[in-house]
Amino acid sequence: MTFASFVIQLLNGLAAASSLFLVSAGLSLIFGVTRIVNFAHGSLYMLGLYGAYSLIEALGRTPLGFWSAVVLAALAVGLAGVVIEVVVLRRIYRSPELFQLLATFAIVLVIKDVALAAWGPEDLVGPRAPGLSFPIEILGRGIPAYDLMLIVVGPVVLALMWLLLARTRWGALVRAATQDREMVGALGVDQARLFTSVFFVGAALAGLGGALQIPREPATLDLDLSVIADAFVVTVVGGLGSLGGAFLAAVLIGVAKAFCIGFGFSKLTLVVEFVIMGVVLVLRPYGLLGKAPATPRAIGETPPPLGPPRRWPVAAWLVLFALVPLVGDRYVTVLLTDIVCFALFAVSLHFIMGPAGMVSFGHAAYFGLGAYAGALLFKKAGLPMELALVLAPFVAGLFAVVYGWFCVRLSGVYLAMLTLAFAQISWSIVFQWDELTAGSNGLVGVWPSAWLSGKPAYYWMALALCGIGIAILWRALFSPFGYVLRAGRDSPLRAEAIGIDLRAYQWAAFVLAGTMAGLAGSIFAFSKGSIAPSSVSIAQSTDGLVMVLLGGVETLTGPVVGAAIFTWLRDLLARETDFWRAALGLMILLIVVVFPQGLVGGLAALYARWRPA
Amino acid sequence: MTAVLQVDGLHKAFGGVRAVEDVAFAVSAGELLALIGPNGAGKSTCFNMLNGQLEPDSGVVELEGRDITGMSPRAIWRLGVGRTFQITATFASLSVRENVQMALYSHAGKLRSLLSRFGTALRTEADALLDQVGMLDQADRPCGVLAYGDLKRVELAMALANQPRLLLMDEPTAGMAPRERVALMELAARLARAQKIAVLFTEHDMDVVFSQADRIVVLDRGRVIAGGLPAEVRANPDVQAVYLGSGH
Amino acid sequence: MLRVTDLHAFYGLAHILHGVSLEAKAGEVVALLGRNGAGKSTAIKAIMGLVPPARGEVTFAGARIDRLPPYRIARLGLGYVPEERRIFTELSVMENLEVGRQPARQGAPTWDEDKLFKLFPNLGRMRERPGGRMSGGEQQMLTIARTLMGNPKCVLLDEPSEGLAPIIVQEMAHSIRALKREGLSVLLCEQNLRFCEAIADRAYIIEKGQIRFGGTMAELAANTSLREQYLSV
Structure with missing residues (x-):
C-alpha cells in the first residue's frame, strides 16, 4: 500500500462518514427526547435521496438548482417527520415501547410503497454535483471536489448541533427532556411542540444525509433498511445519545469500509463492521462516548404472571389441526404448513423477548440461516434431506452462539439495535456470497424426499416437529432455567444479588431460541422447494415481531394465534394488491392507534371501564 | 470477638471528586452497625463497594478474614452475604414464595435444569422463611402487587435464604410509615441476633437508628467523622452540626 | 386559590383516589398527611395533571384545570416540586x-436567578456545576428554585423531607416559611408530622384514598387518637 492510496481511501471513507453521521445523529436525537427508536429513519434518508433527485430534475442541473434541491429535500423530509410525529407518534407516547417500534416499522412499509408508487422500482442515478464535479489532485490522484466538500459537512453539522444544544434554551429543554420529559412538562414546557421540533430536526438531518449522497449513490428502494442497520451500528458503537460518539463511530466505520473496498476486499466490509462493533462493545459496553443508561424512572408495569398451558385444550387443537388436510384442499394445507412454521418462529421469538425480556429485531437471522443451512447441507454437501433438515437448526444455533455472546452484553434498545445489525449482516452475507448462496436468486430445487412429497404428508411432519419445538420451549419456560430468565427480566440487580450469572442464562436462551427458529426455517425451506434472501431479511424479523405483538407478548399462546392470523392476512393481501406492504403497514398503524395499550391491554382497559364500580 | 466484616482504608473518587476517603470500620457477628450521614456523604458509594457493585480505588474489604475487594455481587453472595435494596428489587411477576424459592434454588445450586418443573422443591424451606418475616399468608401473591413494606419483608426473607453471615441493608425502612419502620428493623435485629448474623445498614430515620443499632458510624463528605455507641454519637457536637441539627 | 372536589384517580387499573376534596387558600401552607400508599402523592400528581383524574373537579385561581395537560396547568401558575428531586443531572444549575x-x-411574586440565589446562597456558589454533582440537600433546594423560576402563585410539594438528613429538613422548613412570607400558597404532602407542625397552617389526613380529617394543626395536635389511627405515630 502506497502512502498516496492510503490517503485517498482515508478521504473516501471520511466523505462516506458524513452522511452516516447525519442519519445517526438524527436517530440519536429523536430517541433521546421521545424514547422512540425510529425505525423509519432509514426511510427518511431514502426519501431525501429520491427527493433530491426529483428536485434537481425540476430545478435544473446548475449549482443553484443542485443546492436548492438538497436544502429543499432536507426541509421536505423534516416536514415528513413532523407529519409522522403529529399523525401517528403523538398518539402513542404512552404506549408500550414495543408498540411504538411496531408503529415506526409500519411507517417503513408505507414509505416504501409510497416511494415505489412515486418513483418506480428502477434505481435512479443522480447527476454529479454541478460546479464540484471536477477532480482535485492529491498526491497524484484525482478526488472529486464534491467528496472533499462532504468531508467538511460532517464536522460543521456536529459543531452547529453542539452550539444548538449547549447554548440555546431549546437545547437546554431538549437535554432536560432527554432525562425526564414528564418533569419538563410539569415545569410548563409544551412537550408536544418540543417533540415535534425535535422530530423536524432529526428527520431533516436524515433527509440532508440522503440528499447529499445523490451524486455518489443511486436512489434505490432497499436503502431504508440498509441505512437504518448502518445507523444502528454507528449508534451502538458511538453511544446512544452522544453526538460526538456518533461522529467518531461514523468516521471509524466509514473509513474502515473505504479501506476494504479500496483494496479490493469489498466482501470484508461486513466483517470489519462486525469486528469494530465487537471490540467496542467488549471494551465499552455503552459505546465509545456513551454512558450507562439511567434506570428508567417510570414505574414499569409488571407483566402478569405466566401460567403453564393446560394439556387437554392444547391436545384438542393439535388433533383438530392434524385433521384439516383430510377435508381441506391443497391451498389450505400449504397455508397451514406456513402457519405452523411461523408459529414455531413466533414462539421462539416470544421466548426471548417475553419472559426473558430481550427484544430482538433480528430474529429472522436464525430462521433464514436455518433455511439456508438446510438447503446447502442438502444441495452442496449432498446429505439426505432428512438429515439436512434436522442438522440445519444446529447451524443456526451456532450463529446464535456468536451473535448472542455480543447481544447479552447489552439490554433494552441497545440489544434490539444490535440484533438488527446482526440480522442485516447475515442478510448481506447471504445476498453477496453468490458462489455459495446464488445471491439474490436464492437456491432452488430444495425438495423433500419422496415419502414427504405429498402436501399433507409434509404438513403432518411439520406439525409434529414444530409441535415438539414449541413443547420444548414452553416446558423450558416453567423450568428453573425459565424462571431465572423471568427473574432476570424483572430485576437483573436482584438476580445478580442472589448469585445468579444472568448473562450465561440469557446467552443459553438466545441459543435455544435461535436453534428453534432455525428448525422453523429449515422446515419452511423444504416446504417451498426454494429459499431466497428475503427469509433472512429485516422484513422477516419484523413479521415475527408483529405476530408476537398481535397475539400478545404477555400470554403463552398469543404468538401462535398471532402467527396464524398474520400469515393468513398477509397471504390474503398479497393476492389482492401490489401495495400489500402499505396495506399491512396501515393496518398495523390502525391497530396501534386504536389500541394504544396493545390488544390485550386495550381489552383489559375496556373491561375495567364497563365493569360495575 | 472477631469481625465478620472488616473494612480498611477504603477510597473512591468519581471524576476527581473524592466520594469516599479512608473509611474503616468493622462489624461482628450478631451486631447491628448503622452507617449514617447527610445525603451525598458517601454512604451509598461505601455500601456499593461492599456489595460488589463498585470497585474501590484502594482499600480492603474482608469477609471473615477473606479478601473480597472488587469481587462481583454474585461471588459475594456465594460467600454468604445477603442484601436488601434501598429501592426494593424483587421479581415482580413471580409470587412471593417463588421469589424466596429463587434465592433458595440459587443457594442450593439447582437453577440449571431445563426440563424439570420449578417450584416443586424447597417449598417448605421457603414457607419457613416467609413465616419468620410474617409473609406466609401472602405467599401466593405476585410481588408486583405487594405494598412497599411487605416487599421489604420479602427482600429480608430472600437475603436470609442464603444463610448469610453478613446482611447489608441499604435504607431498609425508606418509604415506610413510622411504626412499620421500627417493626421491620426490630424483626431484622431479632433474627440477626438469634442467628449470629452481622448487620450493616444505612438509615435516615433517627428513631430507627437510635433504637436498633448497637453501634453507629457517621460519614460526612466521604470521611468517618464519628463512631461509637448511640449515646456517644448523639452527644457528639460534630455530628449535631453536620447531620442531626438541633432537633435531636 | 386551589380547590379540589370529589377527585377520583386510577393508577393503571388500581383505583387510588376515592373522592378527595380539599382546599388551599391564598397565602396558606396546607399539609396533606398520610401513610405510605395512602394516596398523597397520587393526589398531588392528579392535581398537576400527571395522573389524569377520572372524576371530580379541580379549580385553580378560578379556572377549571382537571382536564388540562400538566404544561397548561403549570402555565396558569401552579408549581410542582416532585418527590425524589428529579433535577436534570446533566444540566448545570443555571x-x-x-x-x-x-x-x-x-398576582404572583416574580423570581429571577439573583433573587433565588439570595434565598438559596449555596446555589449561587455553584452556578455552572452539573446537577448530578450536587449533594442531596443542594439538589432539593435546586428543585424548589427551578419551580419558582416559573413564578407560581401556588406550589405543590411532594414529600419534601423524605430521604433528607435531619439538618437539611430544618433548612427545608426554613425555605418553605420564606415562600409563605412572599405570599405563595403551598400544598405539601408528607409523612413527617413533626416537619408539618413546624410549617403548616392547616392539615388534611388521607387514608385509602379518602380524606379522614381536615382542620388546623392545633386541632390535629390535640387529637391523639386520630394521629394514632392514621399516622401510626
Missing part, C-alpha cells in the same frame, strides 16, 4: 433554572 423559566405573571 440551565436547570432556565428550563423552569416562565414569563412573569400578575
